[in-house]
Amino acid sequence: MSTKSGKWVRLAAVAVLVTLVAACSGNKNKNGGAGADGADGAGIGTDGASAVGTGSDGGLSPEEMAARTGLQYVFYFDFDQSQLNPETRAALDAQAAVMRNQAGPVRLEGHCDERGTPEYNLALGERRAKAIANYLILQGIDRGRIETVSYGEEHPAALGQDEDSYQRNRRVELKP
């Protein structure tokens, strides 16, 4: 009995630790919260019902990271566009200056506002993420460190149907 509860205490401690590590660093948690094994662990009933468990990213928000480092982690775009404006270029220059002195991967997540079709927006979000990636590569960041993924219109930052929300959703998030 005691061994069993001891084991649970250890498990719980590990879980707390993991949460702390994820919250503090936000970067080494690249696979931890994703449930990359989620598919294998999914219970799929014979009636066709299935449940796949997938976690969410345990890192800091872009705003929290910006407050901590003084760098910008979200870059915005015009409708159906993937061009970088001068402010974005300046912010990426500052990011690249820091990244050059670090190792480790960065993930660029491209997003769109909800107007337009989901699959076209998936492609557009990728184009935006790649525009940021290509700029960083031009600034001397190793291509192999950069992963791009597009969420299209699936993960909006703002849920409203107004130009302000749309503007906030047309973005690329840089996740160290």
Add this chain to the structure above:
Amino acid sequence: MMIRALFLMCCLLSGAAVQAAELMIEITQGSDDPTKIAVVPFGATPGLLPPDAVDGIVSADLQRSGLFEAMAVSDMIAQPHEKSQVFFTDWRQQGADYVAVGRMTRDPAGLYRVTYELHDVLRQSQVLQETVNGSEAQLRDIAHYISDKIYEKVTGIKGAFSTKIAYVSTSSDRRSFRLIKADADGERALTILDSNEPILSPTWAPDGKQLAYVSFEDRRPRIWRQVIATGQREALTNFPGLNSAPAWSPDGRRMAMVLSKDGNPEIYVLDLATRQFTRLTNHFAIDTEPTWMPDGRSVIFTSDRGGKPQIYQADATTGALTRLTFEGAYNARARPMPDGSGIVYTHRAEPGGPFHIALQNFKRNTVRILTETIYDESPSIAPNGSMIIYATKRMGKGILAVVSVDANVKYFLPAAAREVREPAWSPYVR
């Protein structure tokens, strides 16, 4: 390993089973000159109270098609259950064009026997009579079958009431995603996949027994296919970049899709037997949303190679290209009419304007806007070519809507609590 197991345990959502209806039906517009039909409550042996009223389902099916006006039971002058009890002059006075009657029994083993008849009031003749058997769980199937038969007898068009729809249901904060399969009337909703990460682009195999879709459960998009009856599933792709927009060929042997592994989104065709990928497009623009024309000889897709998204057609063998859309600032995600006579797609006439569903007829060379709501997208056509289901917004909430191809019939399918999008109408299921 232990950590991950613990994490998974925390995140595993309870397996969802059959829900009642997530969707409700609100009919907004019917045909100008509907056929008037009285679906009389079916007779049953005393004490038999089936959980689903077959006659009520038939009546609602026909009403929803817009081509029929179903008489209220309270207005019926009589409630016959068989031919000998049908007095045509009474029904003619009530303005009914057709009268459907029926009766049911249940044997000790629980098997239902449902007999229905359709009577033509003007010709004073019986035009349909059949007995259908099934279990209690199949009463809805029996009802939709009867609706299909009546619809076909009266309109000459094969009914599609027995078909299914698939759609994606999300929480309004977009933290929960479910792939749902339901009857075409929204009933018997079944969760096929439940995830905290996006699910999109559900599409039916031509046999109606499998679904393909895109799931982000690995924090990246991958194409999966899943057998509905068993839940057995398989990831078909795992390339860097986009793996999305799956579309089964009409013969079920190939799947068109979008991969960006070579740098930007291109249309590929996967041979499901040999697992060979063939690249169909080669352009630096976005090429996406492939779908097959019914003859299987060409793939139509969205490309912004001309500067704005437009629909193109590629020969599936040679890759030879034709541009199909020219009107408007944004034309995307086309679906062909079952007879190949045209395509429907998401259409935006001018920059900043609303998105509507448009039907382009190839022979007449016309483009007709079918919808009046805004943010209309993801059209999917019933296999009999009569109706189009699509996604739209109402008061900021994602709902499904249906419009007939002649734009005369319209109804909404809002969800009770969640938001719904990306509908896909199944082929005929046998």
